[in-house]
Amino acid sequence: MIEYKLALVGFGGVNRALAQLIAERNEQWKTELGFTLKIVGVTDLFLGSVVGREGLDAGVLARLPAAKGALAQLPGGEVTALNEAVIKDSGADIIVEATFTNPVDGEPATSFCRWALEGGKHVVTTNKGPIALHGSELKALARRNNVAFEYEGSVMSGTPVIRLARQALAGSSMVGFEGILNGTSNFVLTSMEGGLGFAEAVAKAQELGYAEADPTADVEGHDVRLKVVILANELLDARLTVNDVTCSGISSLSLGDIEKARQDGARWKLIGAAQRHADGSVSASVEPRLLSNDHPLASVCGATNAVSFTTGLLGAVTVSGPGAGRTETAFALLSDIISIHQTRAHNQE
Numbered sequence: 001m002i003e004y005k006l007a008l009v010g011f012g013g014v015n016r017a018l019a020q021l022i023a024e025r026n027e028q029w030k031t032e033l034g035f036t037l038k039i040v041g042v043t044d045l046f047l048g049s050v051v052g053r054e055g056l057d058a059g060v061l062a063r064l065p066a067a068k069g070a071l072a073q074l075p076g077g078e079v080t081a082l083n084e085a086v087i088k089d090s091g092a093d094i095i096v097e098a099t100f101t102n103p104v105d106g107e108p109a110t111s112f113c114r115w116a117l118e119g120g121k122h123v124v125t126t127n128k129g130p131i132a133l134h135g136s137e138l139k140a141l142a143r144r145n146n147v148a149f150e151y152e153g154s155v156m157s158g159t160p161v162i163r164l165a166r167q168a169l170a171g172s173s174m175v176g177f178e179g180i181l182n183g184t185s186n187f188v189l190t191s192m193e194g195g196l197g198f199a200e201a202v203a204k205a206q207e208l209g210y211a212e213a214d215p216t217a218d219v220e221g222h223d224v225r226l227k228v229v230i231l232a233n234e235l236l237d238a239r240l241t242v243n244d245v246t247c248s249g250i251s252s253l254s255l256g257d258i259e260k261a262r263q264d265g266a267r268w269k270l271i272g273a274a275q276r277h278a279d280g281s282v283s284a285s286v287e288p289r290l291l292s293n294d295h296p297l298a299s300v301c302g303a304t305n306a307v308s309f310t311t312g313l314l315g316a317v318t319v320s321g322p323g324a325g326r327t328e329t330a331f332a333l334l335s336d337i338i339s340i341h342q343t344r345a346h347n348q349e
């Protein structure tokens with residue numbers, strides 16, 4: 001039986017949910033997926049770090065109190081986050097990177113990915129910074145070291161979008177996309193339609209694990225801008241940087257604006273979009289748009305996201321599903337590990 005050894009870098013909502021899934025489902029995965037997962041290291045800025053080469057108890061990790069230095073309670077644990085040692089020396093095959101998204105320079109997560117890839121370890125990540133800001137460098141580094149760099153959860157959480165579009169829509173002559181790509185802001189807009197104030201709705205999204213560490217990134221559109229860059233570069237063969245994407249968020253929308261839209265048979269949605277033009281150039285934007293109720297994206301509510309791809313051969317192809325959430329995003333990490341496993345099996349045929 002194949003067993004992959006994981007080191008978890010960042011142990012917040014998403015990686016803790018992954019530990020919980022491993023605790024509950026490892027036996028089932030043995031028959032269903034043909035592999036099991038063993039956690040050999042965890043490191044987190046707030047919780048400290050621990051290495052257990054023989055395997056750490058995933059259930060114990062999932063139940064760990066959210067207290068400063070809590071990983072030091074475990075045998076071999078430390079109060080400090082020994083990130084470099086855990087990434088390089090815990091004996092992991094796969095580094096599971098889920099630290100804060102830094103929308104400015106992608107650090108320190110980009111360095112964590114570099115250390116792992118240079119050391120011949122696969123990387124799976126839900127962090128948008130390294131891909132949007134340093135994607136081509138990291139992909140090249142992965143290729144040179146013959147390892148995988150997978151990031152399905154960076155766009156629309158556990159809903160399959162990147163791999164689905166890259167594989168199943170290859171050859172469809174994709175020329176653009178538009179979508180609701182941020183769970184927090186869509187949750188806030190839906191909550192405001194129900195009469196909740198902006199600040200209360202943001203606080204609820206934080207409580208539910210949807211929001212970024214700094215929710216300004218969600219409501220001002222910066223998170224969607226990173227996702228637009230990731231999708232455009234991946235699927236439209238664009239070479240966009242964040243500065244190429246015009247960006248405005250939803251913070252200026254009042255309860256009055258939302259009520260007025262309702263009376264007019266419309267809804268405000270934060271839309272991320274990109275379009276390839278006849279001369280080959282790609283333009284992209286993030287902005288609140290007033291959609292009439294019969295628009296396909298108008299009925300997408302709460303933390304649900306949706307993206308509609310414009311293709312030459314099929315017309316519009318729309319994918320909808322969870323856009324945020326701890327377990328939903330942990331599932332994306334599992335899907336990346338399954339992809340690594342399938343590539344390994346394919347290479348051995």
Ligand SMILES: NC(=O)c1ccc[n+]([C@@H]2O[C@H](COP(=O)([O-])OP(=O)(O)OC[C@H]3O[C@@H](n4cnc5c(N)ncnc54)[C@H](O)[C@@H]3O)[C@@H](O)[C@H]2O)c1
Binds near residue numbers: 044153
């Ligand atoms: N929660 C979601 O719905 C969701 C969905 C898709 C993508 N993401 C992305 O996944 C990542 C993790 O999300 P989350 O909800 O678990 O966030 P979180 O804030 O709950 O957890 C992040 C953890 O990373 C740790 N951390 C931060 N900087 C670190 C560093 N330098 N070294 C070690 N640890 C560090 C923090 O202490 C924290 O415990 C983020 O990049 C987020 O943008 C989250």
Ligand SMILES: N[C@@H](CCO)C(=O)O
Binds near residue numbers: 156182223324
């Ligand atoms: N904060 C992000 C997480 C998913 O990337 C959102 O709300 O969509």
